[in-house]
Amino acid sequence: GPGVFKLDYALDGPIPWRAAEVAQAGTVHVGGSLAEIAQSERAVWEGRHAERPFILLAQQSLFDDTRAPTGKQTVWAYCHVPNASTFDMRERVEAQIERYAPGFRDLILGYAARNTADLERDNPNLVGGDIAGGANTLAQLFARPAPRLNPYSTPLSGLYICSAATPPGAGVHGMCGHLAARAALTRG
Known part of the structure; x- marks a missing residue:
């Protein structure tokens, strides 16, 4: 199956989502229209890196105040990439989040990026960065x-x-x- 590229962020405040409801969600799927999501995932399965990746994002500090200092926020996000890819998707991930939360990049205090090789090195079960345990046929x-x-x-x-x-x-x-x-x- 595909691998993932993961980012962990320390933010200076909550993500400024255009849709107020999203600001209260623990998990956010960022992907645009159904056609855009399908195009993104198709690219990965064809061995390409999506220009507008489909992102799974978690705003865990919204519900656990021990994860960030008062007024700050921690977030993780990941997108699919071709298996064993070491391509840095950070710019594309941030651009996709910016589409729905203008000003997101201005809040970044720090980040940690992990590509498929990093993930597999930390957990040998994640072969090629695949967090799904193989293709879901x-x-x-x-x-x-x-x-x-x-x-x-x-x-x-x-x-x-x-x-x-x-x-x-x-x-x-x-x-x-x-x-x-x-x-x-x-x-x-």
């Missing part, structure tokens, strides 16, 4: 990480696995862990 939705009746069990008695590499795959936050726990409890 139809077969993989049911046969992750290997075809077996209980995809959460392992050959070691009492040891279970859960992550994006187990059904139902990435993007269904918490469901892999829930299903693995149910499998473990059922076996007792």
Whole structure:
């Protein structure tokens, strides 16, 4: 599957979103129209870097005041890139956020960027920077990480696995862990 390029930001204040509702969201999907999002993701699957990337952004300090000093904000954002890409997407990510939050760049106090190689170095499971545990093909939705009746069990008695590499795959936050726990409890 595709890799990701991730940015962590320290900001001098809240992101100035044009839409007031977005300023209260913990997670924001920044992507424009459906056609723009499709174009962005298609580019990545074709081995290109999207000019206007589809971004997942989290404003965690809105809901946890221990993450930033009073009046400041911390944010992380990522976009898909071709697997194993080391291309720096920072300018494109910031330009995309600026489209919906003019003045965002003026608030940046500092940032940390992590490309696919950085992600894989820190976690060898993120092969090529892929946080989804491999391509989410139809077969993989049911046969992750290997075809077996209980995809959460392992050959070691009492040891279970859960992550994006187990059904139902990435993007269904918490469901892999829930299903693995149910499998473990059922076996007792």
